[in-house]
Amino acid sequence: GLTERLQNAMKRLRGKGKVSESDLRDTMREIRLALLEADVNFDVVKDFVKTVRERAAGAKVLEGLNPAQQIVKIVDEELTKTMGETATPLNKSTKIPTIIMMVGLQGAGKTTTAGKLANRLKTEDKARPLMIAADVYRPAAIDQLVTVGKQIDVPVFEMGTDTDPVEIVRQGLAKAEEDHNDYVFIDTAGRLQIDEQLMDELARIKELAHPDEIMLVVDAMTGQNAVATAEGFNDKLDVTGVSLTKLDGDTRGGAALSIRAVTGKPIKFVGEGEKMSDLDVFHPDRMASRILGMGDMLSLIEKTQKEVDEKQAQELTEKMRENTFDFNDFLDQMEQIQKMGPMDQLVKMIPGMANNPALANASMDPKDMDHIKAAIYSMTEQERTDPDVLNPSRRRRIAAGSGRPIQEINRMIKQFNQMKKMMSQVSKGNFSGMEGLMNQ
Ligand code: GDP
Numbered sequence: 001g002l003t004e005r006l007q008n009a010m011k012r013l014r015g016k017g018k019v020s021e022s023d024l025r026d027t028m029r030e031i032r033l034a035l036l037e038a039d040v041n042f043d044v045v046k047d048f049v050k051t052v053r054e055r056a057a058g059a060k061v062l063e064g065l066n067p068a069q070q071i072v073k074i075v076d077e078e079l080t081k082t083m084g085e086t087a088t089p090l091n092k093s094t095k096i097p098t099i100i101m102m103v104g105l106q107g108a109g110k111t112t113t114a115g116k117l118a119n120r121l122k123t124e125d126k127a128r129p130l131m132i133a134a135d136v137y138r139p140a141a142i143d144q145l146v147t148v149g150k151q152i153d154v155p156v157f158e159m160g161t162d163t164d165p166v167e168i169v170r171q172g173l174a175k176a177e178e179d180h181n182d183y184v185f186i187d188t189a190g191r192l193q194i195d196e197q198l199m200d201e202l203a204r205i206k207e208l209a210h211p212d213e214i215m216l217v218v219d220a221m222t223g224q225n226a227v228a229t230a231e232g233f234n235d236k237l238d239v240t241g242v243s244l245t246k247l248d249g250d251t252r253g254g255a256a257l258s259i260r261a262v263t264g265k266p267i268k269f270v271g272e273g274e275k276m277s278d279l280d281v282f283h284p285d286r287m288a289s290r291i292l293g294m295g296d297m298l299s300l301i302e303k304t305q306k307e308v309d310e311k312q313a314q315e316l317t318e319k320m321r322e323n324t325f326d327f328n329d330f331l332d333q334m335e336q337i338q339k340m341g342p343m344d345q346l347v348k349m350i351p352g353m354a355n356n357p358a359l360a361n362a363s364m365d366p367k368d369m370d371h372i373k374a375a376i377y378s379m380t381e382q383e384r385t386d387p388d389v390l391n392p393s394r395r396r397r398i399a400a401g402s403g404r405p406i407q408e409i410n411r412m413i414k415q416f417n418q419m420k421k422m423m424s425q426v427s428k429g430n431f432s433g434m435e436g437l438m439n440q
């Protein structure tokens with residue numbers, strides 16, 4: 001693969017105190033071949049190699065102490081630059097709804113990516129998207145979108161296969177207006193290759209909907225074709241962003257490197273599997289490191305963190321609902337908070353808490369947390385799971401055991417009970433009196 005070839009290209013420089021002109025020339029030729037073999041667009045390769053060579057020469061790499069490292073760094077930086085430098089967020093309208101029109105060839109992943117994006121907005125931003133089924137050429141396409149909608153609990157507007165797609169979009173947008181949806185995804189038809197009729201239809205939909213985002217979905221496995229496709233769609237529709245799908249497959253990486261350079265349009269998201277959660281923000285720097293084989297540590301960390309957070313928030317919600325939150329959970333939370341950072345972040349993940357003004361300044365002194373932990377450690381298992389048994393003599397024992405004053409133990413238990421009460425109210429959707437509780 002590309003990674004291996006690039007590593008080999010630079011391996012020859014490793015351990016050399018000095019790099020000769022011919023070493024550099026050989027390395028650059030290897031890099032060039034590696035990129036071409038990975039299906040990177042010819043012009044992109046030419047520009048890339050030229051820039052790297054110039055920078056390498058300009059940086060006086062030839063006399064540098066560690067030339068291999070310097071060149072790896074230059075290649076890494078130039079790969080990043082080729083792919084757009086920084087992550088580009090989804091466009092957002094100043095008034096709802098934000099309209100996102102999905103375009104691309106048949107099978108590229110439009111329907112799947114629409115679902116993934118809607119799912120992401122729903123879970124992360126508590127958004128209320130609507131998806132419009134505007135691919136009327138295959139009944140199965142509508143069924144597929146409906147299935148995706150059910151899976152992620154997002155409504156789908158459809159009118160079957162007998163209505164003109166532009167009319168479907170018109171009515172779908174009216175429906176979104178009526179229902180106050182904040183995002184609308186238009187799932188359009190694709191073809192096996194670009195043709196006039198399809199492009200005209202898409203242009204008509206664009207003219208009617210004025211999308212904030214025209215998201216071109218491109219299959220990364222198709223290499224050079226992906227780039228030609230991107231150019232074709234962009235020429236006709238002036239797309240605003242690209243989603244690259246199937247990066248989990250055996251791709252040669254060329255599409256990611258070429259598309260930005262050829263179309264000037266940012267890759268915003270990458271699909272890395274068929275599941276609704278298999279969507280990542282595209283980070284050019286991380287992709288560059290990945291192509292160079294330096295490990296995509298950041299992405300991995302972010303992903304792991306997210307999965308842990310989500311699972312935890314879910315368990316916590318469950319406990320709140322059942323009102324079984326006890327001191328063991330409290331202790332778990334505290335330990336997580338200390339590991340993960342500020343309390344307000346964690347609290348915001350609890351459904352219903354995200355925008356509560358009473359929590360805007362919720363935070364806890366790490367020292368206080370240590371004291372609370374010490375007190376909980378001094379409790380018996382029975383006391384932890386059934387705080388109601390904490391009578392005065394037990395409290396005195398805990399105070400002695402943790403070395404904290406009895407007043408502090410009393411205050412902590414009171415706070416815990418308030419928190420528990422508040423949590424069960426929030427989880428039942430009863431917010432009245434909550435701010436009073438918070439301000440006690
Ligand atoms: P559309 O015709 O553009 O709407 O494409 P679909 O959304 O129907 O996707 C076509 C096929 O590609 C489906 O089987 C999807 O499950 C699959 N697919 C889409 N995105 C990805 C991805 O990121 N990775 C993998 N492995 N499969 C994907």
Ligand code: MG
Pocket residue numbers: 110111112135141187188
């Ligand atoms: Mg589709």
